[in-house]
Amino acid sequence: MNLSQQSHIKLYPLTIRKDKRHYIVEDSLSGDYFEMPKICIEAINLMNKGESLEEIEKKLVATFPEEEVDMVDFTSQLIELGLVKEIDGEIVQITKENQSPASFIGISPRVGKFFFNKVTIILFIAIFFMNIFLFAMDPVLLPYYQDLFLFDTMMFNMLTFMAITLFLIFMHEFGHVLAMRSYNLPAKLSIGHRLFFVVFETDLTPAWRLEPKQRNNLYLAGMCFDQIMLFIALCIKLAFPEDNTLLTGIAGIVILDIFIKFIYQCSFYMKTDMYYLFENITGCYNVMENGKQFLSKGLPFLKTDKTTEMFDGERNIVRLYSLFYIFGILFTITLFIFYFLPQGVFALSQTLPNLLRPVGSIAFWDAVVFVGQFVLLICFLCYSWMKNR
Incomplete structure (x- = not known):
């Protein structure tokens, strides 16, 4: 040929x-x-x-x-x-395989439009500012790490935190799914990673069929649902200010979890929802890949993507993002080495010996739950890495 x-x-x-x-x-x-x-x-x-x-x-x-x-x-x-x-x-001999997601098409677009329309978008914005107002008016509502320790037994604390976290992740991702269905587009849930953080993610690839303004709604949909859950938790804490019950304890964990995830979403040197929003607003797509290529001139060891390139008018945005990217990566690696890793090693050193305790003891089951959670996260991370390769 x-x-x-x-x-x-x-x-x-x-x-x-x-x-x-x-x-x-x-x-x-x-x-x-x-x-x-x-x-x-x-x-x-x-x-x-x-x-x-x-x-x-x-x-x-x-x-x-x-x-x-x-x-x-x-x-x-x-x-x-x-x-x-x-x-x-x-x-031209070529095998084509449709990579477009085809899940959740059983959810009617009417259901999606019930949650995401012009009225609800205004409502989501109002709830976001209401949450800020509540934190400003009553700083006691701000989360503390002690909120994790709802029970005297660590095993129950960990299981409760895992259950609440998984529920909030589901609500976040289901927000993306409903937003996609509001435009009659399919979606797909999968497991991925951002650096060494395991994440659940919704494939929003078909969103490219929409106008840029419409895509903004899809990228923010998960955080919109987060704000609803945060508002409910804050209202519970305000309704029972002196009542140290299981309900207020769960509300405290919800506030802490969403607060941490909001900070994570703002760390858009990783491919978070805010990263895709940044790309969509600037119209500068593949900014991370182009930023890596820009940095690779001075950092030849940096892995780059040769399938993308900068267009005219994108250089300043890519340069600015590349600086944010490299400082963000260094900051995260520093946190991991000097904060998360020592904590994990210390926790394992304190927990692993408890596996030798009698099976009927609380310490033994604390160790089983902790090690099980640790192994599960490692398995998810390895699965995500292998999938990408």
Whole structure:
């Protein structure tokens, strides 16, 4: 199969949408999405009209005199992306597998729109500021690490915290799912990681079919549900200020957990919800990958992604983000080495000997629960790493 200036190209069905800076191209068969500048879109349109690469190149040079145009090279890139179906009538052999999520389609879009519409968006914003107001008016509501120790027995504390955390994670991710369904889009839940933190995540890839403003709602949906849960917990604490009951204790754990997760979401040197919101607002996509490429010039050991590149006008945003990224990574690694790791080692050194205690003792079961939780997190982390590789 020879590719030359005289070649005629037939592409697979593509859907092209205008975005903030450039265009989003959707491969309808594979479910993949690509960002391309206007010159690439013009080239694709001319290919679909049946013109040769030589004819297309001449027209593009005339229309975009400031751009360097090489249609053979561009077509080679399209082949690598799996977008070319035929070259001069000869089929390009490629296996396409649809990667688009297809879960939760049983949830009616009406249910999604009940939770996410113009009225509820205003309500979510009001609840967010109400929560800030409540913290400002009564600083006692601020979380403390002692809130974790609801029971005298550590085993019950850990099991309670795990149950509450899993419930809040489910509510957060279900917020994303309902927001996707409000636009009649599918979603998928999976396990991933951010550095060495295990996370549950919702695949929002089909959101590229929407306008940038609409995508903001999807990225913030999980945090919107977090704010509702936080508001309920704060109201419980305010309703029973002196009552040290199980209900107020659970409310305290909810407040602590959401407070920590909000700080985590703001750490968008990792791919958190706020990271995707930052990308969407600036219109500078793959900013982390481009930031790594920028940093790799001075840090050659840094792993980079060769499948992406900076477009014109993105350099300043990428430079600023790359500085934030490197300081954030160093800060997290420092915390891990000098804070989390010593705590984990100390906790294991205190807990592991208890596995030799009698089976009927509380200390033995404390150790079983703690070690079980630790092993479970390690398994999730290894699974996520292997999945990415």
